[in-house]
Amino acid sequence: MDLSYGPQYDAFREEVRDFIGKHRDQAPKGQGIRSEAVRNWQKLLIQHGYAARTIPAEYGGHGGEPDILKARIIGEEFAAAQVPGGLGSQGISMLVPTLLELGTEEQKRQFIPPTLAGEMVWCQGYSEPNAGSDLASLRTSAVLDGDEWVINGSKIWTSTAHLADWIFCLVRTEPDAPKHQGISFLLFRMDTPGIEIRPLVDMTMAGNFKEVFFTDVRVPKEQIVGSRGEGWYVANAILGHERDTLGDPNAALTRLNRLVELMKTETVDGQRAIDNPAFRDRLIKIQARVTAMRFNDLRVLSSRLNDGSTDTGLARMITKLQATELRHDLEGLGIDVMGEFGLMYGKGPHLRDQGSWQNHYMYFLGLIIGGGTSQIQKNIISERGLGMPREPKAVIPAEH
Amino acid sequence: MEFGLSEEQGLLRESVDRFLDDNADLDRVRKFADDPDDRGDDIWSGLAELGVPAILVPEAYGGIGLSALDAAVVAESLGAHATPAPFLSTAVLAVAALRLAGDEAQRGAYLPRIADGSLRIGAAMSELSGARQDAGVEARADGTLHGTALFVLDPDADIFLVADRTRRFHLVRADADGVEGTLLPQVDRTRRIAEVAFTGASAEALHASDPELALQVIDLGRVIVAADTLGAGQEMLDQAVAYAKQREQFNRVIASFQAVKHLCAEMAAEIEPSRALVWYAAHALDEVPDEARLMACHAKAHLAEVGQFVGKTATIVHGGMGFTDLLGLHYWFKRMGFNRQILGGPERVREEAARVQGLA
Ligand SMILES: Cc1cc2nc3c(=O)[nH]c(=O)nc-3n(C[C@H](O)[C@H](O)[C@H](O)COP(=O)(O)OP(=O)(O)OC[C@H]3O[C@@H](n4cnc5c(N)ncnc54)[C@H](O)[C@@H]3O)c2cc1C
Numbered sequence: 001m002d003l004s005y006g007p008q009y010d011a012f013r014e015e016v017r018d019f020i021g022k023h024r025d026q027a028p029k030g031q032g033i034r035s036e037a038v039r040n041w042q043k044l045l046i047q048h049g050y051a052a053r054t055i056p057a058e059y060g061g062h063g064g065e066p067d068i069l070k071a072r073i074i075g076e077e078f079a080a081a082q083v084p085g086g087l088g089s090q091g092i093s094m095l096v097p098t099l100l101e102l103g104t105e106e107q108k109r110q111f112i113p114p115t116l117a118g119e120m121v122w123c124q125g126y127s128e129p130n131a132g133s134d135l136a137s138l139r140t141s142a143v144l145d146g147d148e149w150v151i152n153g154s155k156i157w158t159s160t161a162h163l164a165d166w167i168f169c170l171v172r173t174e175p176d177a178p179k180h181q182g183i184s185f186l187l188f189r190m191d192t193p194g195i196e197i198r199p200l201v202d203m204t205m206a207g208n209f210k211e212v213f214f215t216d217v218r219v220p221k222e223q224i225v226g227s228r229g230e231g232w233y234v235a236n237a238i239l240g241h242e243r244d245t246l247g248d249p250n251a252a253l254t255r256l257n258r259l260v261e262l263m264k265t266e267t268v269d270g271q272r273a274i275d276n277p278a279f280r281d282r283l284i285k286i287q288a289r290v291t292a293m294r295f296n297d298l299r300v301l302s303s304r305l306n307d308g309s310t311d312t313g314l315a316r317m318i319t320k321l322q323a324t325e326l327r328h329d330l331e332g333l334g335i336d337v338m339g340e341f342g343l344m345y346g347k348g349p350h351l352r353d354q355g356s357w358q359n360h361y362m363y364f365l366g367l368i369i370g371g372g373t374s375q376i377q378k379n380i381i382s383e384r385g386l387g388m389p390r391e392p393k394a395v396i397p398a399e400h
Numbered sequence: 401m402e403f404g405l406s407e408e409q410g411l412l413r414e415s416v417d418r419f420l421d422d423n424a425d426l427d428r429v430r431k432f433a434d435d436p437d438d439r440g441d442d443i444w445s446g447l448a449e450l451g452v453p454a455i456l457v458p459e460a461y462g463g464i465g466l467s468a469l470d471a472a473v474v475a476e477s478l479g480a481h482a483t484p485a486p487f488l489s490t491a492v493l494a495v496a497a498l499r500l501a502g503d504e505a506q507r508g509a510y511l512p513r514i515a516d517g518s519l520r521i522g523a524a525m526s527e528l529s530g531a532r533q534d535a536g537v538e539a540r541a542d543g544t545l546h547g548t549a550l551f552v553l554d555p556d557a558d559i560f561l562v563a564d565r566t567r568r569f570h571l572v573r574a575d576a577d578g579v580e581g582t583l584l585p586q587v588d589r590t591r592r593i594a595e596v597a598f599t600g601a602s603a604e605a606l607h608a609s610d611p612e613l614a615l616q617v618i619d620l621g622r623v624i625v626a627a628d629t630l631g632a633g634q635e636m637l638d639q640a641v642a643y644a645k646q647r648e649q650f651n652r653v654i655a656s657f658q659a660v661k662h663l664c665a666e667m668a669a670e671i672e673p674s675r676a677l678v679w680y681a682a683h684a685l686d687e688v689p690d691e692a693r694l695m696a697c698h699a700k701a702h703l704a705e706v707g708q709f710v711g712k713t714a715t716i717v718h719g720g721m722g723f724t725d726l727l728g729l730h731y732w733f734k735r736m737g738f739n740r741q742i743l744g745g746p747e748r749v750r751e752e753a754a755r756v757q758g759l760a
Contacts, residue, residue: 001683280759284751288701288750288753296676298680299676318673321669322673378661378662378669388644389653392652
């Protein structure tokens, strides 16, 4: 056990702190992903190597050497200072890594620089009304007609579809192949004729995700990542990246500290929530879970750092499940300590922290479902982690 | 940066595992449980050959002088094997008390004999983490002890380490006049505890004793108990998964039923972060003093909850067989139940965690 990062990293941490201290005024304050403030901040962060650190400069990144510890220090310091870090949009966190791995040189040059800069915004078109957890059964079809794919079908739960310029989309191109081998990974513009976006309101009452319908949408043949029929494998490379970003222990810690402050100020009958032993007990329970997840993360990080010398496969596999459930519970405690004030939502009096406790409580329920539900995570943990057999296939059709 | 066990710690774990696999299997544990005269001497002397009682004893006193994390690694193995051994009382609590609160002569007199496995010290310090009924021991100016200690760990020891009401330590011979122990039958048959009455027994005070040091001894004890639960919980999960892979119902192994798989996944999902927490808490005892007490509290309380969950869930995965004595799964279940209460139950320990942070 050696938890020191070493002197060169202490110096680096100072640098990051220095940067944040000097520039925090320029950080966006809740402006949307399409705002100039966000783009300028992103540009500044890339320049200094605090975003897109290891992405080659020729693709618009900072061009730094891969260094897991530096990446972590950046994450820690931005979280501690409560200053937004680099953009974590689906385009940046999911598509860019995939293109780097599997894209053609031309695709890299065309898509990565504007995506990193926040100028090209993407949405992820995977889920369909009949293909959620069982994503590989998706039906949206793409048929080659001359030099173009012709796409028909629909997607659902497509986050930020209304803000996106482009979509990375899974479509069925080989209807006769086994279901995992009939899928291709296409990239196309959201303003292509034949695309219709319909609103979907989620439980937070925000309209962040949408339904997207495709009618004879024509897409140039070469806008495919990987070969025909390889889309499932291309997409899975991305899912790995997504799971890694969902369980950010720094964010949980920041939120826990906020919860402690809230408990010191909220009172019932003149008693502060922190002075109520039942609430205090729940707080410390959650604090232990947050602490355990922080060290779980450190253990996984350390294994990656030392070339996977120790087996932390299970420790990694449980992260999405545990981190999302934990955040949901943590936000729920925030509501409980406020009691009736915890119900306040929308714009009105008595709001605490801009209503974020209710908002996050629901948002993290969404994350428990999105990106592979908790049940699917448990399938993965038991099958890949514990070597238990897959459920035998049985077809039990729905009642009509 | 390296978060995890060193190669040496891996080897230590392997050597203790191997010895216990060969010499302290469940049949051996059952014999200890059934025979009150069996002190498990063969087990302790075998562990002594591997250096287990010497782990925390400084080299100057014939020990190996390793860290709390090394002791936690051993505790994991003992928990995994549900081993009856005076590790917590003698090798951890007594060694820590002597190191922190003993003077040079006392350390020289006792530590080498602990290290070589020839001296067993029982721990009468339950009152430090909560006095029940009217238990408590008073030390008089003439060096005699008066009162009752409850839940004394390893009462078939040669000497007792006694914490008095002012949180100062004393050593007293178990066979001295004025020391009367009564075994307390309890659910975990891999451990023995007693109620010990002191009626004017002559004791030797640990000269550098002070109340804060006693709490540091408890911190260490709590991490070691948490590590024991970690090992026991991992063992129960392993047994549940192995059993599920060979037990068949409805013409298929029950490990292919999703309900069963999810129970196992949930156990793994609780155990993995717990492992990191216990290791860090042990590391903090030696290396991060500012966080040591808080982390010890978190490890103790969190593992109490995880242990309870895993004990229940792994038993359910075994069906009726889990409930029987045939398989002996309950030895681990009960061991974790014991670990949950001893040195402070989770609610109490969480309250201490709040206090450490100025929140209570
Ligand atoms: C906030 C949010 C954002 C999202 N953003 C996007 C996006 O941008 N792009 C996109 O493509 N998708 C997105 N999704 C969709 C998301 O990936 C799916 O909702 C998710 O995969 C679950 O699919 P489903 O909704 O069809 O539920 P279903 O698959 O119908 O699941 C319903 C229930 O059945 C359970 N279940 C299903 N199969 C199994 C099984 N094999 N074993 C055990 N239980 C099972 C599930 O756990 C769940 O409890 C988003 C979802 C949310 C909530």
